[in-house]
Amino acid sequence: MQIEERLIRHLGHQFSDPVLFSLALTHRSLGMPNNERMEFLGDSVLNMVMAEHIYVRYPKLSEGDLSRLRAHLVCAETLYSIAQDLDLGNYLKLGEGELKSGGFRRQSILSDTLEALIGAIFLDAGFDAARQAILKLYASRIDAVDPVSLSKDAKTTLQEYLQNKHIGLPVYSVIEVSGQAHDQHFEVECYVAAFNLRTKGEGSSRRTAEQAAAQSAYDRVQQP
Amino acid sequence: MQIEERLIRHLGHQFSDPVLFSLALTHRSLGMPNNERMEFLGDSVLNMVMAEHIYVRYPKLSEGDLSRLRAHLVCAETLYSIAQDLDLGNYLKLGEGELKSGGFRRQSILSDTLEALIGAIFLDAGFDAARQAILKLYASRIDAVDPVSLSKDAKTTLQEYLQNKHIGLPVYSVIEVSGQAHDQHFEVECYVAAFNLRTKGEGSSRRTAEQAAAQSAYDRVQQP
Numbered sequence: 344m345q346i347e348e349r350l351i352r353h354l355g356h357q358f359s360d361p362v363l364f365s366l367a368l369t370h371r372s373l374g375m376p377n378n379e380r381m382e383f384l385g386d387s388v389l390n391m392v393m394a395e396h397i398y399v400r401y402p403k404l405s406e407g408d409l410s411r412l413r414a415h416l417v418c419a420e421t422l423y424s425i426a427q428d429l430d431l432g433n434y435l436k437l438g439e440g441e442l443k444s445g446g447f448r449r450q451s452i453l454s455d456t457l458e459a460l461i462g463a464i465f466l467d468a469g470f471d472a473a474r475q476a477i478l479k480l481y482a483s484r485i486d487a488v489d490p491v492s493l494s495k496d497a498k499t500t501l502q503e504y505l506q507n508k509h510i511g512l513p514v515y516s517v518i519e520v521s522g523q524a525h526d527q528h529f530e531v532e533c534y535v536a537a538f539n540l541r542t543k544g545e546g547s548s549r550r551t552a553e554q555a556a557a558q559s560a561y562d563r564v565q566q567p
Numbered sequence: 568m569q570i571e572e573r574l575i576r577h578l579g580h581q582f583s584d585p586v587l588f589s590l591a592l593t594h595r596s597l598g599m600p601n602n603e604r605m606e607f608l609g610d611s612v613l614n615m616v617m618a619e620h621i622y623v624r625y626p627k628l629s630e631g632d633l634s635r636l637r638a639h640l641v642c643a644e645t646l647y648s649i650a651q652d653l654d655l656g657n658y659l660k661l662g663e664g665e666l667k668s669g670g671f672r673r674q675s676i677l678s679d680t681l682e683a684l685i686g687a688i689f690l691d692a693g694f695d696a697a698r699q700a701i702l703k704l705y706a707s708r709i710d711a712v713d714p715v716s717l718s719k720d721a722k723t724t725l726q727e728y729l730q731n732k733h734i735g736l737p738v739y740s741v742i743e744v745s746g747q748a749h750d751q752h753f754e755v756e757c758y759v760a761a762f763n764l765r766t767k768g769e770g771s772s773r774r775t776a777e778q779a780a781a782q783s784a785y786d787r788v789q790q791p
Contacts, residue, residue: 383634386618390611391612398604406606465619511734
């Protein structure tokens with residue numbers, strides 16, 4: 344257990360039941376029992392703590408903006424970056440196959456394990472302890488996020504809308520690039536196969552042109 | 568407030584802050600402020616309380632089965648049936664348009680309002696109070712659910728798998744029906760457009776044939 348003291352310190356939670364801590368680090372490649380059920384639980388604890396935190400922190404944000412903000416905070420990429428800060432790969436308990444193929448570096452394994460650790464803290468000491476640990480782990484990410492810029496992302500809005508209707512994702516393609524290297528102009532098409540819908544967007548970068556095309560597509564698919 | 572005493576009794580929670588209770592019942596058709604942000608919060612509280620409850624109650628269920636079980640319990644249909652038990656439509660605060668068009672009977676408005684009430688209880692008195700209210704509201708539904716039969720649904724398993732990969736949903740079609748009326752035999756095709764995959768299933772009902780075709784499709788798309 345000695346080498347795990349560093350992880351425990353970073354988590355900010357001293358486990359009463361070390362079996363929970365150990366299980367949270369155990370990948371399914373080692374057989375049963377493993378951390379998959381704990382990951383399910385931890386995911387829901389994380390979602391709720393984030394919901395509460397941003398609800399209180401941003402009293403003017405709409406439900407849709409709160410949803411987007413939370414999705415950004417709890418996504419696998421954010422979890423993975425926190426797992427890397429914790430050097431979580433050093434503490435994983437993996438089966439031989441995963442060990443050989445570098446599973447301790449894999450994004451999905453690391454982000455799932457972090458969720459399992461959150462579940463383990465909740466089981467060990469309850470909701471308040473889990474909330475405290477999550478807000479400590481997330482402090483710098485929460486401070487860094489700009490809810491206003493997130494709420495303006497038309498590509499995300501369109502994607503969420505289509506997923507909600509169980510429709511395949513849109514495809515973006517560059518139709519034309521014109522102008523000098525330092526002053527380029529992009530024209531991009533957004534194609535939504537299920538509606539056979541093509542919209543165009545323009546801008547000084549590929550990203551802004553895609554956002555414009557996504558906004559136009561979103562406006563069109565929303566029409567009755 | 569008198570007429571709302573009955574709802575409060577059914578919820579099993581006496582609000583310290585009646586403004587929260589009132590806001591939870593206020594639909595966006597009345598303008599701002601309304602219950603939409605509270606619904607976002609209540610949804611996440613409900614998800615977490617259910618996750619914890621079934622995690623503890625079913626120690627042998629896999630992560631996938633826990634997910635399916637929770638999805639069944641927190642879906643709009645289940646929320647709607649609980650909202651009906653509470654006669655929630657009688658307490659809604661709706662704008663004139665929604666009043667005239669029967670918004671107090673609409674499934675989405677009622678299920679969203681129940682989530683908002685859960686959010687309001689959490690804000691009023693914290694996690695344990697919200698958990699207590701949720702488990703009281705859900706007691707008979709939780710007892711009635713059979714996690715084993717839920718876990719055997721191949722169509723759901725396939726659908727979740729495809730959604731997770733952002734792939735459009737499968738299409739089922741009956742190819743052949745043979746036999747007498749009391750002894751029919753169905754042959755059904757499952758088509759997954761993204762993989763151009765067609766599988767067949769047979770059975771004595773359309774449903775069992777679809778399940779067999781879905782299982783076959785799921786087995787195929789999972790192959791590396």
